[in-house]
Amino acid sequence: MFRLFNQIGAMVLHNGVVPATKRAIAEAERAEEAQRAQQELAVAAVVGLVGALVDSAFKPSAPSIAVRLGSRQSDGSASTVATNHAQNIAAISDASWRYEIRNGTVYDRQTDLTWQQHVGSDSHDWSSAKAYSRALELDGGGWRLPEKEELLSLIAAGSQPTIDPATFPGAPAAWYWTATPHTPDVSVWVVSFAFGRGDFGTLSGRNLLRCVRSGRVTANSSAGGTGLFDQLRAATQQLSVADQAAGLVRIAEMEGAVGQQAFKDRYLDFMSFAARHITTFGPMLPSLTELLAGSSATGGQ
Secondary structure, three states: OHHHHHHHHHHHHHHOHHHHHHHHHHHHHHHHHHHHHHHHHHHHHHHHHHHHHHHHOOOOOOOOHHHHHOOOOOOOOHHHHHHHHHHHHOOOOHHHHHEEEEOOEEEEOOOOEEEEOOOOOOOEOHHHHHHHHHHOOHHHOOOEOOOHHHHHOOOOOOOOOOOOOOOOOOOOOOEEEEEEEEEOOOEEEEEEOOOOEEEEEEOOOOEEOOOEEEOOOOOOOOOOOOOHHHHHHHHHHHOOHHHHHHHHHHHHHHHHOOOOOOHHHHHHHHHHHHHHHHHHHHHHHHHHHHHHHHHHHHHHO
């Protein structure tokens, strides 16, 4: 009888409970190992992001780090998930990578255009719209009416109005003038941010306008606007008192060395500090690297 019970028990252990338990433990260990590997990849991606920013400082002819970060894939692999996680930590989402807001202006890294951020509700005919844009003194002036394709580049599908709401808050869902002729001396192209499309409007009609200028002003412009270094200083308010003081010293030293050979050393010193506060300074690091490239090109080697 005891032999029979022993045989039955052995069969249960061999065919049922023990193997199932072992399989469950093995699967749990594999899942835990995969999760740990993904976390390690995420940390490595963050470190790689900072390293890429530093490396790009010595390769001004290479594409900007901001442009490289703009190329994304979503294949679901662990490395892709980790990379996207690192980019989220650095607060470089599609919109925040693309747009840089400063002093009432929006620089678009994708098109190398700077836009008037806030527009009024007053409508203009085409002639007065052109005059208004030329006279606009915002951030030093240099404004104009956009071409049709330039204005269409701001269309954001899925939003209402059809423009990024975080970048252009309170934008009226209306028709906006462009400088692109439709029928000479009769009509020009206009763009609707209610419908997200272009059409034509007669020159005597009345529409809103959002002014544009080519390129951007880097760092703190001579126009006295709130520039990159002011943004860095403002960001330090998120840090502890000790780290804020250390950051402000580094930012001041870096700002004072713009255009000089010492700028590269001040930049690297700040980057080592910023790497410990990547969520605070991440959105501004691509612009800072571009500034280093420009400083090197003007004799900072």
